[in-house]
Amino acid sequence: MPPEHPGPNWRALLRAIGRNRTPCQLVIQFTDHCNADCRQCGMRRSHSFPRSRLSLDRIKGLIDQAAASGIQVLSFTGGEPLLFMDDLTAAIHHASAAGIRYIRTGTNGFFLKNPQGPDFDHRVGRVIEALAGTSLRNFWISIDSADPAVHEKNRGLPGVTAGMEKALDRFHQAGLYPSANVGLNRFIQGPHPLGMDNGGTYPSRQARAAFARDCRNALRAFYRRVIDLGFTMVNACYPMSLDAEESPSRPAGASGMNAVYEATSTDAMVDFTPLEKTILFQSLADVLPEFRPRIRVFSPRSSLRALVRSGSEWGSGAGRAAYPCRGGVDYFFIDAQKGRVFPCGYRGGEDLGSLVQAVRNPSVRLNCRRCEWECFRDPSEWLGPLLELKTAPWRLIRRWRKDPDDFKTWWEDWRYARAAGFFNGRRPPEHRRLAKWAPTGLAADPA
Numbered sequence: 001m002p003p004e005h006p007g008p009n010w011r012a013l014l015r016a017i018g019r020n021r022t023p024c025q026l027v028i029q030f031t032d033h034c035n036a037d038c039r040q041c042g043m044r045r046s047h048s049f050p051r052s053r054l055s056l057d058r059i060k061g062l063i064d065q066a067a068a069s070g071i072q073v074l075s076f077t078g079g080e081p082l083l084f085m086d087d088l089t090a091a092i093h094h095a096s097a098a099g100i101r102y103i104r105t106g107t108n109g110f111f112l113k114n115p116q117g118p119d120f121d122h123r124v125g126r127v128i129e130a131l132a133g134t135s136l137r138n139f140w141i142s143i144d145s146a147d148p149a150v151h152e153k154n155r156g157l158p159g160v161t162a163g164m165e166k167a168l169d170r171f172h173q174a175g176l177y178p179s180a181n182v183g184l185n186r187f188i189q190g191p192h193p194l195g196m197d198n199g200g201t202y203p204s205r206q207a208r209a210a211f212a213r214d215c216r217n218a219l220r221a222f223y224r225r226v227i228d229l230g231f232t233m234v235n236a237c238y239p240m241s242l243d244a245e246e247s248p249s250r251p252a253g254a255s256g257m258n259a260v261y262e263a264t265s266t267d268a269m270v271d272f273t274p275l276e277k278t279i280l281f282q283s284l285a286d287v288l289p290e291f292r293p294r295i296r297v298f299s300p301r302s303s304l305r306a307l308v309r310s311g312s313e314w315g316s317g318a319g320r321a322a323y324p325c326r327g328g329v330d331y332f333f334i335d336a337q338k339g340r341v342f343p344c345g346y347r348g349g350e351d352l353g354s355l356v357q358a359v360r361n362p363s364v365r366l367n368c369r370r371c372e373w374e375c376f377r378d379p380s381e382w383l384g385p386l387l388e389l390k391t392a393p394w395r396l397i398r399r400w401r402k403d404p405d406d407f408k409t410w411w412e413d414w415r416y417a418r419a420a421g422f423f424n425g426r427r428p429p430e431h432r433r434l435a436k437w438a439p440t441g442l443a444a445d446p447a
Helices: 010-018 056-068 081-097 120-132 148-155 160-173 205-229 274-291 301-309 355-360 374-391 393-402 404-419 431-435
Strands: 025-029 073-077 102-107 138-143 179-183 233-237 331-334
Touching: 010 374, 025 056, 056 081, 056 355, 073 081, 081 102, 081 120, 120 160, 138 160, 138 205, 148 160, 160 205, 179 205, 205 274, 233 374, 274 301, 301 374, 301 404, 331 355, 331 374, 374 393, 374 404, 393 404
Parallel strands: 025 073, 025 331, 073 102, 102 138, 138 179, 179 233
Antiparallel strands: none
């Protein structure tokens, strides 16, 4: 029997807050090998660069350091981690034995393609058996579009959507409840791309309202699709498009970023203007309440509200700036090429050296608001008020009195997370609790 899969560790959260920290998390890039063609990712198989993977011994050593440093949240990412299934499951077992409570990984779904093939059941069964026998808490499967043909063409994985639909019930029977993971892009609704006819410019209120309407309809189409496929949980990855000169081994561009994690692209599929991002984030915040009663929706509206308020040009919008990202203080990234520690996958110019030293005595200043990487952005914003309540309670109270919607949105996120079982991917959704969640607090159309 696999280990029990935990709920929230409130004591650990309170201890961390007492030290002016949040629970630490680590993202390990298992490999940058991939077998898909995704336009929005620099690790796609058609992109030629020297591929790497961390050895199992190296990963086990990093896990031991993470456990010794008190890290409780561990994510294995790629590339495609499931290409090395034996090492991946061994790493998950090792992390669990070391005392790490929350372990996550995901896939492009390559093993689900061609569901009519004679080996489909065997392929799927092997993956389910391997993962269900570990302490893995959350497992995501990426989906790019509500239109199966668009998704499969982009991924280069024919039939994978039908394969998801066929396999999800088997996952559920084994006690695994995968999350649909959408990277927000221009094709989420289908072959007609969002905003491409406008060239990124919206000179009038009417044009901006039309783009917002298209965004909302596209998001609704996507959420309906993943529900119809049988998913019980869904997450959104915010678009990451850095300048061409900001990719690995090249100087940082205007934003000061220098990615060591190539999960980014200059392709128009994810290259939104700041105005478009603002409208897209607001549209997502508007749509989420409609679907919260039907599927566990991870994306916190408080984080989206901060992104909108900042106008996607951090700190330049009206109202308070978003909480600074806690990358390099509580959250860390290790790349597949050298196994080095960085504040995140996009700050490659800040090698932090030893993981133990970086966690126990962080040297990074909390002032980064340069991107929207949701893995670090969302928890930074979601947990930010708890830290502020300890360090500057009257400032927080004054701000919430001045902007009660800020508090309301944040508190609703916590209440909803509780109703959603804190997004435990090893337990089924509690439909009665979700059904009671009323879609309130919708924002007005951006203008």
